[in-house]
Amino acid sequence: MNANARLRDFLLTRRSQLQPEDVGLPTYGERRRVPGLRREELALLAGVSASYYTRLEQGQSLNASTEVLDAIAGALRLDESERLHLHTLARSTAHRSRGRRPAPERVNEATRQLLDALADVPAIVVGRRSDVLAWNRLGHALFAGHLDPAAVDRPADRPNMARLVFLDAHTRDLYADWPSKARAVVGSLRLVAGQYPDDAALHALVGELSSKNKDFASMWADHRVKACTVACYEMRHPLVGALTVTQQTLSHGPGPHTVVATAAAGSPSQTALTLLAQATAPATPVRPGTQVSTS
Numbered sequence: 001m002n003a004n005a006r007l008r009d010f011l012l013t014r015r016s017q018l019q020p021e022d023v024g025l026p027t028y029g030e031r032r033r034v035p036g037l038r039r040e041e042l043a044l045l046a047g048v049s050a051s052y053y054t055r056l057e058q059g060q061s062l063n064a065s066t067e068v069l070d071a072i073a074g075a076l077r078l079d080e081s082e083r084l085h086l087h088t089l090a091r092s093t094a095h096r097s098r099g100r101r102p103a104p105e106r107v108n109e110a111t112r113q114l115l116d117a118l119a120d121v122p123a124i125v126v127g128r129r130s131d132v133l134a135w136n137r138l139g140h141a142l143f144a145g146h147l148d149p150a151a152v153d154r155p156a157d158r159p160n161m162a163r164l165v166f167l168d169a170h171t172r173d174l175y176a177d178w179p180s181k182a183r184a185v186v187g188s189l190r191l192v193a194g195q196y197p198d199d200a201a202l203h204a205l206v207g208e209l210s211s212k213n214k215d216f217a218s219m220w221a222d223h224r225v226k227a228c229t230v231a232c233y234e235m236r237h238p239l240v241g242a243l244t245v246t247q248q249t250l251s252h253g254p255g256p257h258t259v260v261a262t263a264a265a266g267s268p269s270q271t272a273l274t275l276l277a278q279a280t281a282p283a284t285p286v287r288p289g290t291q292v293s294t295s
Contacts, residue, residue, distance in 0.1 A: 004058070004059025005059070006089050006092065006193075006194065006197065007056075007057075007059055007089040007090060007092070008057055008058060008059055009223060010085070010086065010089055010223050011056070011057045011072075011076075011086075012057060013221070013222065013223040014076045014078070014082075014223060015036050015037050015039070015042055015057075015076065016034065016035050016036035016037075017035075017036060017222075018036055018037050018042075018076060018077060019035075019036065019037070020037060020041065022077070023037070023045060023075075023077075025037075025041055025045075039053055039054050039057065040053075042072070042075050042076070045074075045075035046068070046071040046072045046074070046075040047071055048068060048071065048072070053072070056068075056072075056090075064090050066087070069083075069086055069087055069090055070083065072086070073086050081187075081191065081225050081226060081227040082224075082225050085190070085191055085194050085225045088194040088195055089194050092194070092197050105127040105128065105131070105133060105255065105256050106133070106256075107125050107133045107134045107256060111125055111134070111256065111258060112134065114250075114258060115134060115135070115136045115139075115258070116136070118136060118260060119136060119137070119138070120138070120277065121136075121138065121260050121261070121262060122136070122138040122139040122141070122142040122143065122245075122260065122261040122273065123135065123136050123138070123139045123258055123259065123260045123261075124136075124139040124140075124143060124258070124259050125256050125257070125258050125259075126161060126256060126257055126259055127256050128192045128195075128196060128199075128202070128256075129160065129162070129189075129192065129199070129201060129202050129205055130160055130161040130162040130185065130188070130189065131158050131159070131160050131161075132144070132152050132158060132159040132160065132161060133152060133158070133256050134152055135149075135152060137149070137277075137280065137281075137282075138273070138276065138277055138280070139261075141239075141276050141277075141279075141280040142235075142237065142245075142261055142273075142276060143161075143164075143171075143174075143261075144159055144164065144170075144171070145238075145239070145280065146170045147159055160205070161185065162185050162189060162205065162209060163205075163208075163209070165178075165181060165182055165185050166182065166185075166209050166212070166213040166215065166216045167209070167212060167213060170238075173236060174235055174236060174237065175233055175234070175235060175236075176233075176234040176235065176236055176242070177233070177234060179215075180231075180233070181233060182215060182216070182219060183219055183224065183226070184226055184228045184231060185228075186216065186219040186220055186222075186224070186226075187224050187225050187226025187227075187228065188226060188227070188228045189202070189205075189206065189220075190220070190223065190224065190225040190226075191225045191226070191227060193206065194225070206220065228247075228249060229248065229249050229251075230246065230247070230248050230249075231246070231247050232244060232245070232246050232247075233245060233247060237272070237276065239275075239276055239279050239280075240272040240273075240275045240276045240279070241272065242272075243263065243268070243269035243272040243273065244263065244267075244269045245261040245262060245263050245269060245273075246261070246262050246263070247259055247260070247261050248260050248261075248262070261273075
């Protein structure tokens, strides 16, 4: 899908999701052929001409100013993540990409040191397509204990969190409110797709998930975007039962991000994480000459 189509679909979909009564526009009881606001109504709310907005939605206006885009974002009731996404799509339309392949993602030494330092906190490192590039022992145990922990070191077998959330029964059961987690995953992928319009692997992932899971296809068509920096999830872990964790994304600028899961101090959820650490701890080897009790 080219840049014009991405901008058009985003604006058209979000316009169709906004009803006249949502923004105080009278309808006088008229029946509408299509849902949502008309182009001229949105243009009126944004303070631009209907013809200009139409050209913008069709990808024919390539130099929309920041002020105009912000006005349209306000008319559409976009949140901050959605507003920035609109700017990204508009820039992609105005400045044609040269189709350069994104650089491969790798975990640098500083991030590996961070994982080691977070030994008592579940942590994973994810790439822009939600590939799991690394995890510490507790991160593996919490998010994907049913998978081979060494899989992250094999590119062909590397887990992908979006695939796990939508295609893996264990991960689906892990989240008590699965739809909330699923929408967050889709919203994050939407943001990345706008930032990396020429990422063929990302488009292949979206195509795969759309064809294999109807929930993903429906959520993707909704064009919602979401920056998943902090979110609280109730989890149902097969080893330690119910727990509530706060998942936070630690950003290091462009490149892979570290996601950590924490629980409130002194809470049952923190106790559950401690039990999980104990249950998955490697066995301590018996030193030669040490007598093992058999009683």
